[in-house]
Amino acid sequence: MTPGKEGFVICRFHLVKMEHDDDISPQPEAVSTTEGVDADMTPLEAQVRRYINSRQLARDTAAANRIKDMYGQTCQMCDLRLVVSPTGEAYSEAAHIQALGKPHGGPDVIENILCLCPNCHALFDRGALQISDSLDVIDGLSGQYRRALTRLSEHRIQVSYVRQHRSRWADRNGQIGVFEL
Template sequence: MRLADLELEPGAAYDASDLREAFDRGMTGRGIEICYDADEQRYLRLFSADTGPYADEVTGGQFTYVGEGQTGDQTLTAGNRYLANAADAPLPIFFFHRRSDGAAWEYQGQVDVVDCEAVEEDGRRVYRFTLQRRGEGRERIDRAEAAADLDAPERVETSRTRVVRNTPLATALKRRYDFACQVCGARRRREAEEGYSEAHHVRPLGRPHDGPDAEANLLVLCPNHHADFDYGLVTVDPDSHRIAHAYDAVVDGGTLFVRGDHALDARFLEYHNREIAEF
């Protein structure tokens, strides 16, 4: 799936199978999902419900969204970090909301992050994000179709910046690995004769990490283990390439497969383990 080809109708309802078909990936169960399209463009999917552990205020064109982490103090890591960074470096963010009387997710359009602040709530620290719906083109929600409590926002002029990725570099590396995941060896398919994998920057591009878009900073991963790296649930020893995984016993203790012609830089693995890993 390429974001340029994505067609979603604001105000329309989508169930899990619809979302899998539209985005070429299923739901993880997280409120903030870190995703990539076929061109390695990062995007986020946000999910909010009337019922659940948080009291998101989905009212008006500008509204609040509570970050990830249901117990203890929330941390500015994983999905929370990517959402906070979007305040300065916007990226595509697709927002879905589910009413208490519904089973499907209603698409509310793309949103921008206006502000992020840490607040005390019920004796713990949580991150509150102020989001605003975009009002351009297909993202303008018809009031007759959209949720009644989501009034159209006033229009403001914004600018967007994003890191330009070297897509041919990532594609060439994926082909050398025959689109197989370096962690688990799985080889997914986009079509019957076409493999599918994702290129992961071990030290992420853009602020605050400013990693390089270089082969030495790239891994070829399946979508599941790509997400695990982003969420800090997997580490790789820089010297032995031994894998430690927070919950996947199948790969925990295994060894990252690195081809002889892939000069993976140990410094980026060290950075990931120190700055991103959650365990």
């Protein structure tokens, strides 16, 4: 770690491009080592300074940004526009309906992305909020209708992605059939 001009601590890293024939077998989530730990570091600095190997699926930020801009950073499930600055800047998250990672294999396309506030995103990712085939927001715990999903005509959500998301929570209260109406 290096102190910056204004006194902030700067963490530097080195990004290495992998070759197509590199071994991509699963690695431990984090590998800690004392390599690179200076003797004059505090115990907290030494704990923070560790090397991590991580593999993440590349995402299409253009598609996510397009959806968030399309809805003006306003949540499609609750209509909250979370303003985070005096200038009116807002924050929202792009949520994939059919998850990208294994085993779900959803595509990174606008038909599979929603603009959500952080709370609705967390609830949606955990099945506590779901979407019916008619694109209504459903309470995934009780099966009760909450409201119609806010949707613009140019945002063509694919029902197949909605069904796959719901299928992940099919055993919850036996309510899955209600959502298909």
